[in-house]
Structures are given as C-alpha cells and as structure tokens.
Amino acid sequence: MALETHDFQAFRGTEPPRFANRAELECAKVLDYYGLPWEYEPRTFVLETDENGRVLEAFTPDFYLPEQDLYLEVTVMKQSLVTRKNRKLRKLRARYPEVNAKLFYRRDLERLAERLSLDLDE
C-alpha cells in the first residue's frame, strides 16, 4: 500500500514504520503532532500455543506509547465486526495481566477525524 511518507518526530522505534492502512498512518500523525512518544508494532504477544510450544495465536498491537506504558490497537472495522479483535484483547489481558492495552475503534477514529479534519479514506 502506497501511503504518504512523513517525517515523524516522536517515533521511538528503530525500524521505519510500515503502516497497514490509512487509519494507522493518521493515528501516528496525531500522536506525533501532540508530541506523544510512540512505537509501531514493537512487540508480539503469544496468546496460545500447542503442547509442543508452537504458536497457534499471537497478537501484535499497532502502537506502543512508552510514557503511558500503553499498547494501542487501531481497528477500522465497523463496530459489529470487531468481535475477533475484542476476543484477542481479552486473551491478551488474561495471559498478560500486567500489560495495559486498548482498542481504538473506528468510531474513535471518526471522532478524531471530525475534530481534527483527518483523511481516513484509503
């Protein structure tokens, strides 16, 4: 996906972020604008393994905000379709209770877009 390039100031990761969609890019731009340090997909959490230790299910949240110690997953799916992501988040909280994670829904993004005139279209 060809997304515009952006000179991020508050990005704290090592590898340049490769966003999966426009919404992730816009989120990154908002975090950056307000000077909130962020990383992109810095950690994958194993949610389920088989008896041999092979990973059956994993979850890589989109953003990590180190100052807030908060993982942020951005979803552009409609509210009715986020069940799978919610289930992953519940599993994450059950298996890693010390991890602080939040799902940023499509409606949250739309609110931000309305307030800040973001372009969420692909």
Added chain:
Amino acid sequence: MTLGEVYFTAAQLRRRVGELGAEIARDYAGRDLLLVVPLKGSIVFAADLSRCVRIPHALDFLQLEPYGRGSGVKLLKDLDADIRGRDVLIVEDVVDTGLTLHYLNRTLRLRAPASFAIATLLDRPYRRLVELPVRYVGFTVPDELFVGYGFDLEQRYRNLPDLHVFHRERGSGRAA
C-alpha cells in the same frame, strides 16, 4: 439543518456548574487560583464557572493552533499571566483522548505552578489515551456529538443555552 434533542437543559447545566464552582471554591480557599481557559469551546462554561467560584481568583486564556497546520502542536496565544507558584486550574469543555491537555499539562508544568489540575464540563474517560489530573467533571457523556453551550459546528451554535445532540446523518463537521 436540524439539531438533535436537548441532552442537558440550560437549567441542568447551571445546576451542575454551580456545584462544581462551590466545590472548587472550597478546595482552593486561601490559595492563588488562576482559571486557565483554552479558546474557544470553553468560554461559555468558563464564564459561568468563574461566576460560581465565590473566592477571589483570576482568569487567563490561551489558544492552540488547530491540528494539521504545522509539524507539531503549539500555542497561538499564550497566557498573559506568570503562573509560577500559582494554583492553575484548566477549564476545558470536553476531555476525551486527552492529547491536547497532555500537551498543556507538559508545557505549563515547566513554568512551575504551585499546582495543576483540570475541570471539564464533559468527560469521555473511555476514550482516554493519556492519564491526566482531571479533578472536576461536570458530566460523563456517551460517544455523541454535541453542540450548544460553547460547543460548535463550524463555529456555529456556541450561543445555544442548552446542550444538544447533533446527529451525524443530518450533517458533518467538527463538534464535541
């Protein structure tokens, strides 16, 4: 364009703002209270709240540059007052992600106020991305768009005495 229903009447708003004002007056009695008002959405709430805080206090204003004009957030209008050693209370119309207030918190704390806290008319804590010292909350509200009582839609409707829901399908634009 048709507005949605009234969510809080002017009387409900007046009652709650009066309660907040009394609470703030109790908490800040004998202190050097400065109400800091970010322009423009907070002006109606701040004007009412200030008159309900029945202790001596000062008012000052600031304005942030709208999102997207530059590479980072900055103040279009800074405070006139020196806040060193004073008790700063930000008077905000609504707190949701907290990103704007996080910037103000970070920036104003560098000026060494005696204390720093936030009073907001509306709160959406379930959308918060950053922790903030929100000490006074008028109402916790659902994820609706609001206009009136200072909240605007393309700079209109701020003057409405009641707080209205604005239904998305009836229009689009910036609102609370």
